[in-house]
Amino acid sequence: MSSPSSTPRPRGKCALPMMSTRTIYHWLSxxxxxxxxxxxxxxxxxxxxxxxxxxxVGKLLMTMLLLxxxxxxxxxxxxxxxxxxxxxxxxxxxxxxxxxxEYVWAKFDSTTPSHTLNITVYGNITGIATNESIPPxxxxxxxxxxxxxxxxxxxxxxNNKLSTFFADFxxxxxxxxxxxxxxxxxxxxxxxxxxxxxxxxxxxxxDPANPGxxxxxxxxxxxxxxxxxxxxxxxxxxxxxxxxSSLACVSADLSPDLGASLSGILQYLPLVVLILVxxxxxAAAIISPWGSxxxxxxxxxxxxxxxxxxxxxxxxxxCLQYIxxxxxxASLSLNYPGFFQPVASQVSxxxxxxxxxFVSHGNGTQSVVDGLYIVNGTYGLDRMSQLVxxxxxxxxxxxxxxxxxxxxAAVVTLIQIGFLLRWGYRQISNTQQExxxxxxxxxxxxNAIRIVFNYFLLPIVALSMYQLVIAGRSPKAxxxxxxxxxxxxxxxxxxxxxxxxxxxxxxxxxxxxxxxxLYGPLYNTYSDNAATFALVPxxxxxxxxxxxxxxxxxxxxQLVLLAICEVITILTLNAFRPFHSPTSMNAFHTFFAVxxxxxxxxxxxxxxxxxxxxxxxxxxxxxxxxxxxIVLVFGFFLNACQTLIEVIARLAGAGGxxxxxxxxxxxxxxxxxxxxxxxxxxxxx
Numbered sequence: 001m002s003s004p005s006s007t008p009r010p011r012g013k014c015a016l017p018m019m020s021t022r023t024i025y026h027w028l029s030x031x032x033x034x035x036x037x038x039x040x041x042x043x044x045x046x047x048x049x050x051x052x053x054x055x056x057v058g059k060l061l062m063t064m065l066l067l068x069x070x071x072x073x074x075x076x077x078x079x080x081x082x083x084x085x086x087x088x089x090x091x092x093x094x095x096x097x098x099x100x101x102e103y104v105w106a107k108f109d110s111t112t113p114s115h116t117l118n119i120t121v122y123g124n125i126t127g128i129a130t131n132e133s134i135p136p137x138x139x140x141x142x143x144x145x146x147x148x149x150x151x152x153x154x155x156x157x158x159n160n161k162l163s164t165f166f167a168d169f170x171x172x173x174x175x176x177x178x179x180x181x182x183x184x185x186x187x188x189x190x191x192x193x194x195x196x197x198x199x200x201x202x203x204x205x206x207d208p209a210n211p212g213x214x215x216x217x218x219x220x221x222x223x224x225x226x227x228x229x230x231x232x233x234x235x236x237x238x239x240x241x242x243x244x245s246s247l248a249c250v251s252a253d254l255s256p257d258l259g260a261s262l263s264g265i266l267q268y269l270p271l272v273v274l275i276l277v278x279x280x281x282x283a284a285a286i287i288s289p290w291g292s293x294x295x296x297x298x299x300x301x302x303x304x305x306x307x308x309x310x311x312x313x314x315x316x317x318x319c320l321q322y323i324x325x326x327x328x329x330a331s332l333s334l335n336y337p338g339f340f341q342p343v344a345s346q347v348s349x350x351x352x353x354x355x356x357x358f359v360s361h362g363n364g365t366q367s368v369v370d371g372l373y374i375v376n377g378t379y380g381l382d383r384m385s386q387l388v389x390x391x392x393x394x395x396x397x398x399x400x401x402x403x404x405x406x407x408x409a410a411v412v413t414l415i416q417i418g419f420l421l422r423w424g425y426r427q428i429s430n431t432q433q434e435x436x437x438x439x440x441x442x443x444x445x446x447n448a449i450r451i452v453f454n455y456f457l458l459p460i461v462a463l464s465m466y467q468l469v470i471a472g473r474s475p476k477a478x479x480x481x482x483x484x485x486x487x488x489x490x491x492x493x494x495x496x497x498x499x500x501x502x503x504x505x506x507x508x509x510x511x512x513x514x515x516x517x518l519y520g521p522l523y524n525t526y527s528d529n530a531a532t533f534a535l536v537p538x539x540x541x542x543x544x545x546x547x548x549x550x551x552x553x554x555x556x557x558q559l560v561l562l563a564i565c566e567v568i569t570i571l572t573l574n575a576f577r578p579f580h581s582p583t584s585m586n587a588f589h590t591f592f593a594v595x596x597x598x599x600x601x602x603x604x605x606x607x608x609x610x611x612x613x614x615x616x617x618x619x620x621x622x623x624x625x626x627x628x629x630i631v632l633v634f635g636f637f638l639n640a641c642q643t644l645i646e647v648i649a650r651l652a653g654a655g656g657x658x659x660x661x662x663x664x665x666x667x668x669x670x671x672x673x674x675x676x677x678x679x680x681x682x683x684x685x
Contacts (some may be wrong), residue, residue: 075208076374078104078121081234081249094134095127099152099195099216099237099248103208106233108222108371110257114227117169119233120189120217121250122208123154125197129239137199146333152247154185155238163193163247166236167218171229172615177220186249187216216248227262229337230255244445253614255338255373258346266346269649270323273637274350277319280640283647286313293419294674296439296513300446300520306582310644313525313585317454318592319636323350324458325596326628328548329562330488331384333555334606337614337621341380342373345387351459352403355389359398359475362391379552381466394474397467397482404456408448415444442517452489453538461489461545469552493542496522497535506531525585530578540565556607559600588635595631599624 043443080087080101089096101123109116128134128150141147148157152658155162165187167179185193190211201212209215218235230253237248258266285291288310292298301309328351330344332335348354355364365386373662377383385396409674425431452460467474467482498518503509506528510516516524523534547561570593605612605620612620 030622041405050575075103075105076252076372077376078250078252081236081251082246090126092557094131097127097129097150097152097239097245097247099214099252100124101248102213104252105208105251106252106254106370108254108256110259110371112226113223114221116219117231117233117254118217118219118674119235119252119254120215121235121248122213122215123194123248125150125214129241129245137197141485142196142199150192151170152184152195152237153240154183154193156242159240159242161240163240164238164244165216165218166238167220168234169220169222170232170234170614171226172618174664175225176222176224176231177219179220181203184216187218189217191215216594217288225259226256227258228339228343230614230618243265251386255342257368257371257373258342262325263346266343267349270326270632273348273640274316274319274323274630276641276644277314277636280647281315284308284643287651289645289650295392296443296517298401300516301567302513302516302520305544306580309525309580309585313579313583314588314636317450318515318588319632320350320455321458322592322631323347323442323630323635325455326349327353327384328458328462329596329599329603330656331380332558332603333378333380333549333552334559334603335605335608336380338373339618339620340621340625341375341384342367342387343625345384348384348388351463352400352456353388353390353396354399354403354458356399356402357391357395358402359394359478362395364389364391370545370608379466380465380555381467381549393470394467394478397463398478400459400463401481401485404451404460408451409453411447412444416440438514439517442514443574446518446521449519452574454521457489457541457544458548459489461486461542462549464548465549467549469550490542491537493538496538497532498535500532525583526578527580528602530576533572533576533578537569540569555610559603559607562600563597566593566600569593570597592631592635595627599627607643 078101086096086098090098090100099121101121103122105120105122107116107118132149134150135141152163161300163184164181165179166181167177167182168175169177185195188195195214198210198212198214201210215321216235216237225433233250233252233254235250236246239245239247256311266554282298285301285308285444286293288308288311290305290311292302296302301312321683327347330341357364367375367387367389375383375386377386381396385393390396390399423436463488464482467478470480499519499525500509508515509519509531510524510528522538523531526533544562544565547558547565551561553556570590573586573590577636579589590612592683602624604610605617616654635636
């Protein structure tokens with residue numbers, strides 16, 4: 001069996017110290033030891049020859065290994081599934097005989113067709129199977145193979161039955177491999193039966209693979225990649241006595257690597273949907289019959305024509321916010337199925353989470369080790385950051401802010417270049433001057449406000465709040481900056497509420513171009529009498545961000561707050577109906593909120609305190625991902641396709657005239673076009 005693979009820097013409570021060269025030597029030499037022992041007879045010459053042979057091989061291997069860089073050993077989380085009666089007896093004066101697992105290492109070969117899965121459990125022996133007293137650790141009987149007290153035996157002397165090893169590999173309710181019952185001692189490493197407790201380990205005592213530590217292993221060719229799934233491995237050992245007493249039980253969830261192809265699909269398909277929504281929105285705002293080529297008008301929905309709003313909603317911001325919800329709702333402190341967070345992490349780009357470590361300056365975290373996803377963290381956002389590839393918790397907020405500032409700077413720079421080109425064109429063409437300065441500042445600041453409040457408010461609040469949670473382990477500068485940012489966001493939100501509430505002349509909010517350029521994107525899709533509704537989604541986004549970021553220590557509190565937000569969203573949308581009726585946005589946002597609420601309620605199954613089994617949690621995880629896919633496909637992708645088709649159809653002349661000189665007919669494409677015109681448009685017979 002080969003040595004476990006390494007990561008650049010192990011993290012979390014299961015990260016372990018470096019393996020010593022001595023440890024690697026023992027791992028590599030074990031098969032050869034058995035070979036030598038089986039070919040030398042039990043004579044003094046044979047034992048001496050075997051010892052000399054192994055000593056020679058050991059020196060040779062040690063010389064070779066000194067030329068190699070030692071590696072870090074990373075192990076997976078597991079559960080000791082022995083009955084509580086047996087487990088809890090370990091602290092009793094007379095504990096029951098058991099194998100106590102301490103570390104579990106697994107390797108899944110994701111490259112070869114056989115897809116070999118190898119699992120090794122390291123631990124120790126404790127307890128006793130009889131009512132006798134346990135001898136002290138210095139008692140010579142521990143080194144006497146004929147003494148059986150406090151040891152796991154190959155065969156029970158009274159019942160003449162072997163200690164038996166069982167292994168089940170389950171995927172949901174499907175069992176791809178169920179090992180036949182076999183002798184436990186045929187699966188042990190480091191020790192031969194009878195297995196004795198390891199009282200005093202030589203060398204690196206904290207090394208799980210220390211050759212003095214009892215361990216057992218299993219290997220099987222799965223012949224499938226099992227991507228997008230989680231393999232629940234259950235390893236059990238029973239005694240050969242008449243009662244078939246349980247000696248060991250280990251349960252571990254193994255999530256194979258998604259692979260480059262599947263990861264790319266999960267990463268780029270939502271991005272394609274987002275880009276398509278952006279293209280459809282821009283096309284409708286510019287080249288539809290109610291659109292405008294004036295950049296100041298089509299970027300702010302100036303004029304708010306009902307049919308134009310119908311075409312541009314739901315828009316780019318709505319789609320981006322939903323994708324952000326997917327990744328951040330998968331970052332709660334819950335016991336997700338093993339495949340769930342790796343899948344959701346593929347769209348972490350929507351929340352400005354990338355594999356860059358700007359604060360710790362580390363090389364990042366390799367989440368795939370030996371073909372399996374390995375993450376260790378206290379909080380959900382910590383685990384998500386590891387899957388993304390960040391080195392430390394402190395890199396999450398700083399990375400998000402750096403990318404946010406880069407986006408704002410790039411947009412403002414492009415705007416200034418546009419103004420410069422527009423000024424130069426008017427100078428060259430000697431056309432009538434317009435006051436570009438009166439539009440420059442509102443347009444530039446307005447787009448920065450749009451980026452922050454329309455596009456990235458949820459990740460900004462959530463990750464800023466999380467930065468305060470981990471303040472004790474972060475640089476003081478990042479904590480101070482996160483606090484200042486939150487204060488400014490709250491202050492601006494309060495100012496916006498005051499501005500809208502105190503503006504008596506509503507025409508100023510909707511018809512004054514500088515005001516629309518500055519604040520319009522926040523409320524310009526609502527009807528005239530519902531402008532103040534703009535504060536409802538802003539405040540609910542703040543609460544969502546607090547639930548996701550600040551309440552990371554409690555998964556159940558996170559779910560309660562998020563569920564309350566969605567209930568309030570549904571009630572306020574249907575009570576105030578803030579959107580124009582032709583846009584159907586009241587129905588769209590109600591649909592989005594209902595789906596979010598359902599996914600939050602389903603996530604109750606992931607609460608660790610409920611102890612829901614692996615198979616039910618896996619099914620719930622697939623249902624949640626399916627619901628997200630339904631929203632992206634039917635709520636955004638197909639709607640964007642419909643918008644593009646209508647815009648192209650109207651450019652081709654479909655829709656006719658609504659009376660004499662009254663322009664394009666109102667309503668959707670199906671409403672205003674006959675069946676024959678649609679057939680002619682698309683060239684069908």
